[in-house]
Amino acid sequence: METPAPPVSVAVYLFARLRQLGVEHVFGVPGDFNLLLLEELDELDAPRWVGTANELGASYAADGYSRERGFGALVTTYGVGELSAINGVAGSFAEQVPVLHIVGAPRTTATARGLPLHHTMLDGDAGHFQRAAAEVTTAQVVLGPDTEPGELIDQLLQTILDTSLPGYLSIPEDIVGQWISGERLATTLTPTASSPSAVAEFRRRVAPMLEPAERVVLLAGAGVNRARCERQLRRLAESAALPVATLLDAKGALDERHPLSVGVYQGAVSADDVRAVVEGADVLVRVGARPCDTLTGGFSHRLDDSALIELDIDHAAIDGHPIHGIRLADALSVIETVIVERLSEPVTANAYRLLTAIAGTHAHDLDELDGAVTEPDAPLTQARLWQTVAAMLPTHSTVLADAGTSFYGIGAELLPDDSRFIGQPVWSSIGYCLPAALGAQLAQPDRRTVLLIGDGAAQMTIQELGTIAREHLKPIIILVDNNGYTIERAIRGTHSSYNDITRWNWPMLAAGLTAGSGQITVSQAATNGELFDALHEARTTPDQLVLIQAHLDRLDVPGALGSMIDALAQSAP
């Protein structure tokens, strides 16, 4: 005879659910309306609290954490806290990152009476912030005295899992400690399975497209990472020697030195051979790949000649005809089955060699790198910076590249095998990657996080460098010091003062944020040789938090970024 599950508080229920989803760290800032919630984080088995310096940092950190773990969470207080985080949550929406935004709210009795509380508009309307959240989250739940908290929390988490989008949960102070049944916790939450009829329909529709096709090409986007289907993508590619191109936001979803990897496709900005492969497909399978101006060379992609199969996280479309209720993993399985069935002979090493030639054209090898070191006194350039960084990345790196020169600069280089790449090309909120590195490094302590960020971007969110040090994390940070918003200069206002930023002394600042503890090593790289030495030192000291201040000309931009900006300007409608 089983004993019934003991009742638990709403807070304990929620935190148990988060733990089940792999969330071991929760980010946020305390505020008077969320203190009761934070008290419950001291409970056994609750996630660990990671206080950030401000709420925007918490939202970015939760997003970075989720990209590595599959789920992330932050806790803020009512009004002031939640609105400070809303830009980061919106970024999670735009970039399809599952994050739960938990807000500690005033007591339901106070709200019901419309009391003029602080952190409100004094207008008695308690709905302002939930309605704002509705613009940037997939679902919103406000717990109240007459609700079923366990059921509502589960529905919200289920929606987040199914859509891979952020959700919003408001918990009034008097609900935090309410006792509810813990019975539901016995069943863990997983994404809703594909509907068999949707899978059957998908198969019925793709089979006749794939069977006669000579050139089936896979174009992978960040949805592959969000659905955690990197291995399945690889298996599909290898099952029939299908070439894989990626959008820049899925760089490395298939190891870039894999013989079937043809490189990054970005419309007119792509290398010619990548473009030829992708645009020459009979059938193009877009695997979690959503077009966006910053990913497609300003909409210069030309894919109209291919039959199109689009796979998104929770649905698919065939030549524009949508099929709902099929998840990306299942869609990949169907395609693999169909393709393997039609193969008259097994894939041979020969086909691999053919494709190796394509992939090889993008590789920088160490000979080239040595070239950099033989000119050790040459001033650093964007071109050389990214080439050297890419060549010297530690193995098992997670590379975070902030919007701007970092993202397009490293994007044009090949990453080592087993690299993970995090950027934010759709939302493009500069400064995101610094707190995201905090989250990513906590989520994957065995990978070395490498943060690439411009000086203007780093100024946005610099306080979380202190949080990184406090958490004893050891990422490598490469700060692109070029005195301003260089990406904006490349677009407009080359010499305009509005693109200047305030000059900081970064070594002093880094020392200040780490309380002069010696926890951070700061090195200067104004030449190729200095960069090489600094990176070498960083690689060989994995237990050291490192900031490399790379000095670049304020107008120097990576070639790929220049091309992208030209393409964007031409595409202006």
Add this chain to the structure above:
Amino acid sequence: METPAPPVSVAVYLFARLRQLGVEHVFGVPGDFNLLLLEELDELDAPRWVGTANELGASYAADGYSRERGFGALVTTYGVGELSAINGVAGSFAEQVPVLHIVGAPRTTATARGLPLHHTMLDGDAGHFQRAAAEVTTAQVVLGPDTEPGELIDQLLQTILDTSLPGYLSIPEDIVGQWISGERLATTLTPTASSPSAVAEFRRRVAPMLEPAERVVLLAGAGVNRARCERQLRRLAESAALPVATLLDAKGALDERHPLSVGVYQGAVSADDVRAVVEGADVLVRVGARPCDTLTGGFSHRLDDSALIELDIDHAAIDGHPIHGIRLADALSVIETVIVERLSEPVTANAYRLLTAIAGTHAHDLDELDGAVTEPDAPLTQARLWQTVAAMLPTHSTVLADAGTSFYGIGAELLPDDSRFIGQPVWSSIGYCLPAALGAQLAQPDRRTVLLIGDGAAQMTIQELGTIAREHLKPIIILVDNNGYTIERAIRGTHSSYNDITRWNWPMLAAGLTAGSGQITVSQAATNGELFDALHEARTTPDQLVLIQAHLDRLDVPGALGSMIDALAQSAP
């Protein structure tokens, strides 16, 4: 024969309007969708661009600027920029501060086609951010190809002026340079005058209340500052020797050493004599005073025995019966007229002396301060800190006190005459006051800005200290270093780690943010003597940016804050 006004671009029109409203500085961050707008800021007669490190800083700075100038403005980019600023704009709403939030948006043609642009949700819905803004602004305008930009801009600015609330203006890239008539610029915008019938009705209703009243008391709130009616308040008080109490958010609206100033009223937390005067009124005139838990000792105010006249910025109410269309200044004039008419004899010096006794009870004089210096080695306490700060404020100070110990600590002390006091008790977003000090000091270069802020709060927005230095501003900053969120500790989690913050080395940090330029002097104050010396030095070097790091015990709170928190806990509904 007059020549017609030449056509101007939408941007030039807008900036000309802002200049007419006294806006000489515009805050913000560049982004690709607002660069065309920023280009126009180079034009003759446009406000000067003050780039901040991030958008939250810009919104707080614009709010601080507006409180000193009567109007403020910020420019952000679409999506990422505007959402980063939304918490600051919401604060302007909650605190009735007129601010224009200008957003540079994508071209109307791109938006109309629902193109998947970066800085969007890729869902083709261009309304997300405007709808979010609608929750925190009084009016929203999105310019488009078929709109009348001049008229719409004027309507928006008029609404902001009339309501003293923030407004939202989205300008697509293709509208920025559109030519429109400049004719409307010949007429400057001012708040809509009171309606004569509303004024007449107000007079008809207040006269019978005021005529028989023995004890008419004025209770001033921040609305007095927003309506810029401080002088009128004083004149009314002096015209009939009416005692003036203030809510804490209007501290100093009447000089606190003025004989008619009875002190700060905050319900049960008030000094007994203040409470007796306010709660003993026959007729209480609330002048721009809105109750809020943080201002009324957790709703412990007891004002039910008085007849009540409420004056707000653009309306009034008599015993709860609203009268729309009468502005605060006009309502004050009516009351003055009615009261002076009923006076049987002129106000005598005798009445003044009577009231001087009340005011005198709150004064700390320099004898007490000397007491502090005779114990120079005594460790600093919150009690001594605020007393000493208040006594040593430079004349013509604008004091910004961040939510928490700073606000309640200095709130309990008397400010020197001609002080201005800025806090944010309604919205209570910690970190607000640091960027607000940037705005306030730029708005009033002849006043010395004194910023009082806790360490946890300063960590939220610290990057704008660099902006303050870059702008060559010289505020005095007193950093209350007590290792965490002490106000939260006082509420809950006294020793809980979630109320800890990351340790920083503030002198190193300050040097880093000012590029090691020596622009900032940092001094340490752990004892009474050190604080006295540091403040003395700061007072005598008005051309020096000064940071005083005051070391306080992590559990020490000002007495007034402790009482407030007790009152809040008791009032929990």
